[in-house]
Amino acid sequence: MSLRASVVAQFAEVAEQQGRTLKRSDDDAPLTETGLDSLCFAIIVARLEDQLGVDPFSQSEDPQFPLTVGEFVAAYERARS
């Protein structure tokens, strides 16, 4: 599974567990339009850390949280490279 697919799979799984609908997951989608709330993203980041071994948002001193799905995936790609 590609990194992007792993991330989007987590979006879908967490959305379902939290009783939400994943409205968009394309690269251009702003995170605010995915249908997920901050608790969902907190859970996704924790699960991805368990799965991939990295948490790109806790690594830097002044983390810039991404605004779109594409930027979110890119943060993981950078962290793993």
Added chain:
Amino acid sequence: MSCLRERIRSNDAALAGPRRTVALAQALSRDWPADVWRKLRDASVLVHCSSALSAALSLLQLDGLVRRMVLCPPGADIAQILQAAEVAQTSVVVSDLYTHPALAHLPHIAADRALSGEPASGKRDRRSEWVLFTSGSTGTAKLVVHTLETLTARFAATSAGSWGTFYDIRRYGGLVIFLRALLSGATLVAAEPGEAIDDYLTRVRTAGCRRLTGTPSHWRRALISPALSGLELDYVRLSGEIADQAILDKLRARFPEAKIVHAFASTEAGLAFEVDDGREGFPDSVLGASTAQFQIKVEDGTLRVRSPGAALRMLGGDAPLCDAQGFIDTRDAVHFREGRYRFEGRRDGVINVGGNKIHPEEIEAVLNRHPLVQLSRVRSRKNPILGALAEAEVVLGPGSASAPRIHDDLIALCAAHLPPHKRPVAIRFIESLPLSQSGKLDRAHA
């Protein structure tokens, strides 16, 4: 009030250790030799023993003789003990250990010398201070001052016979049971530091104990012990941690005839109340049962206690023990629902999930409802978005089904009983969870 020694001299009280049983009336016919007596008179004494039995016998000989005795619990590190010795201005060490280099500047008296001395000539008429480490002690030692009066203030008459406790008698929970057993003329089967629960249970059964006390964590461990088979009890008591419904139900199933009591007590506040209706939490009638000296209330969501069984003061530090009205804030959070208060957890242990405060104990209580869960611990996990999330570690009972299946059960259980922000983000299965020296789930290293 007469000293402890006087009060038990003529009864049948005994202490049973792993290797020997000591009849106290006989032990107390001996005393410290005259030279030791002079050193101890009015002194501040550090009781630093490896064996609970040696420490217990020393306490019996010291009460009424010394000004102050500091009970070093097992597990306290030498830095904490040194700090306690300094704060309590101790001038003598009573010990069954080799002399620790860090304590070498103080004269040492062998704990068993009282067993070889001549009968007492002087009077034990001092009101000795009993200085205890609080059970939450990690890092710097926190010391509170009790006396024999405060430690025995809320005793009701109890039966003799043989008693057991998983607690060490040098911490508040165990000390109070030790005193209660001795004043009732009972035999106390004293647990020794490092003694395995299986070995201790075997001694308890062999001694014919019908009363046994410990923390809910002790009981969760005991319930899976093969040494529990054949043990019958009349009285089961839990204190020191929240007794959730799951552990109360498991104990009821195992000991259908026993009186099962869960008590709320702390080193600082003493015994607040006992509940024996088999349900978690406590009825609001507990708050109404006040007298001039004794009162319990809930303020700002935490339980507060004013009691003649409370400690007199803290030793060292500036923090007052109680407020101007004499109430001690236990820092245990409770909330009221359907005619009953339930404990949520320690104020100091809350996990802040994006501004929502959650108590690990509340989540553990839900996980513990699963019949195959023996023990669980919920801890905080850092999170860049909400600051923290809860995650859980679970120990399964012996012979449990496959973990993946139970994992799904636990996720479903949490989803059914907890709002989304309280559900653990991850549940890990582990072999065992450590207990602290005071028999509580070890949260300091979580």
